[in-house]
Amino acid sequence: MENVVVENIYLLVVVTLVSVVQNAFFALKVEKECNSPAFERVSCAKRNCMDAYATFLALMWCAGLCLSQAPAAFAGLVYILVRHKYFLGYMGQTSQSTPGYLFGKRVLFFLVLMCALGIVNYLLVRYCGSDCHKELLETLTKAASALLLIP
Template structure:
């Protein structure tokens, strides 16, 4: 008999795996959605690259290429702070902020396809979302340290505030 059998025939390892998956499932979905978005960006650049070689086409290719590079430069930071915020503090607000970031990044990319000045609102909004996720990380880490070294756990209070504050990301 493998493992210890618990209620309904599930092993303790299966229950633990389900609990871990439950705590990161939304983060995984947002990460996969971001991968699809990256593929979309790459296809747009490739499509623009294989077209005609007119001067207007060259300028559009440069804008698309620059927008893609800018998005890829911030991508590791986005993933790191989203996962850290989700694991250290609360999955749902971190995933919500991640989805908002992806929408804003799409707006930035599409804005860059027109004129570079049209991308500024997306850029500024993206910075705000990354700041929120970074703040979630810091608060989660501080709460963990307080729990381990001072015996104080404020996670429930912080999660309530974070869930309420995450909706403020929708404000322009």
């Protein structure tokens, strides 16, 4: 029984751990810039990333558990890369962080859609007794997750 649970969440766990390492990188970068003129920008970029972090984790885990682990984990990795791009862009000029910010919103929206589809599927199974939609939804989300790579 325990192997089944781990099998269903290991990708989500890996992405979560990668995001924790990224947060540690952000914190070290802020500490390194402590006595420099760029401290305010780096600190603000880290704060902005941390503000969205809980939302990202909740959406990724809900999407992975309610619908499909692989597309949710893939979207999570894309979000981590985009968040890194945002952080580095914010250290330059604020306008350089805009593409990362907009791309991150798109990934979060995809995760919200996955959560909603998973919940609707659960309700259909629970109250209508039809489970044929889950495979279709998983296939669609796997295909749609590749669209996240389009800038």
